[in-house]
Amino acid sequence: MVTTRFAPSPNGSLHLGHAFAALVAHDLAREAGGRFLLRIEDIDGARSRPELAEEFRADLAWLGLEWAEVAPQSARLADYAAAADRLRAEGLLYPCTCTRAQIAASARETGPEGPVYPGTCRGRGAPAPGVPVAWRLDVAAALARTGPLEWVDALAGPQRADPARLGDVVLVRKNEPASYHLAATLDDAADGVSLVTRGRDLFAATHVHRLLQALLGLPVPRWHHHPLLIDDATGTKLAKRRNSPSLADRRHAGEDGAALAAALRGHRFPAGISLGQRLHRGT
Template identity: 70%
Template sequence: MAWPPAMTEDRPLVTRFAPSPNGPLHLGHALSAIIAHDLAKAGGGRFLLRIEDIDGPRSRRELADEFRRDLAWLGLEWEETAAQSTRLATYVAAAAALKARGLLYPCTCTRKQIEAAGAASGAERLIYPGTCKRIPPDPALPAAWRLDAGRALAATGPLVWEDDLAGPIPVDLSGLGDVVLVRKDLPASYHLAVTLDDAADGVTLVTRGADLFAASHVHRTLQALLDLPVPRWHHHALLMDDTGQKLAKRRSSPALAERRLAGENGRMLAEQLRLQHLRLGT
């Protein structure tokens, strides 16, 4: 496959909601979808639904069907674009291009080993210490492929990305370390897949929660390395539960499907979330 892929020169307003079918949607997902939907409609643009379904056996087709019913219940209208599982060749081609430039290196470290190294160094945040960059791993072991942040920024030079709320942000990868772009079990991590997908889908405004703010440093770097169009970003405030933690699938936050099946009015719920979003000021 040729790299880079051909991109359209037309740049209308395009937003997207891209859930993974590894658990039900909750109110936090609903808010993200509503924000992306409403920004697109207000600007005369397009709102896309993309199913991010490459998480192995955790990806369940029936959950993707539930997502569609949930969005319709909320009163949202969308165009559905190609699911991630149809784009694997694109991820492989992009990774190969980065490897050919010496920007990726193999890593066989486990999360437990990385956590142990961080604890030994007294680090407050879990950042990969570059073990396999210093000492090449055994090629017989399964390996992920990490972006060499230093080489990447040397190749791109200074970069800036634009957030609707925070303004221009200089790219800084120091707080992230050398992130994984190709997983041991998949041809792409979230970082590589979502960057390529947004470019392929013509997304011009990336809307997502503030918890993913730091990831945009990586994605802006990949756009520069792979000669991809650069969108704007809109990182909105998160909905929190009663304990002050963000809503999450792993904490079994109440599912939209449960509320829908219980007969709750989805459009009314969407209006309540819009009002809450206004109170959050984002």
């Protein structure tokens, strides 16, 4: 059975890009007679606002979606800690004290997620007691253990896993229980997600997630990296930090959620989408 999920973080209201992502996940599951899950990713420190989870549910219902809700990330902290402990015990994690500014200044190359960490702290050992650390995955050591890996995207086809292009990614943040890479990989396995749907901007992250699945003995899903909605005015993807118009505002203004969903569904699988401001104007 196909199981998909929509996993928003309650650090800002949902916008059209989120609606598009939720519709893709929902419809792919329903077309296959499967399950569509809602998971709240609420471990973003002080930025997480619990009251937004109820707003998200109202937005999805307004779009006409039906879902089963699973445990939020805040209820899974023990699972993240156990996985990190396992990788640490196997010598695959090392502590890092570097700041973003230090990494940007010392990076020798830029990858899909920005400056690639040059391995400054690899092999240094434990820092002084009380010094905040992040825990990074030693990707070279991990790949030496797993050997070559592959994964399949429904739109782009078979892929050879290449996690090294992102460098030694953080799996446990300095002030948070887990990074996106570790938490999302564990959550999808625990929830039985068999088709991971998300935007093309996260395509590169999947190379890391495939490596984590191999290291932790997790099932391997298929992926579907869909196009992104683009703001016609700026040429950039819709984002919370750019104050893209929220679904809640549209809903409270009396806009027809079913009609909006139908408009988004009409543009689900093209090579590229440029609909942000046009849909914002209600055309």
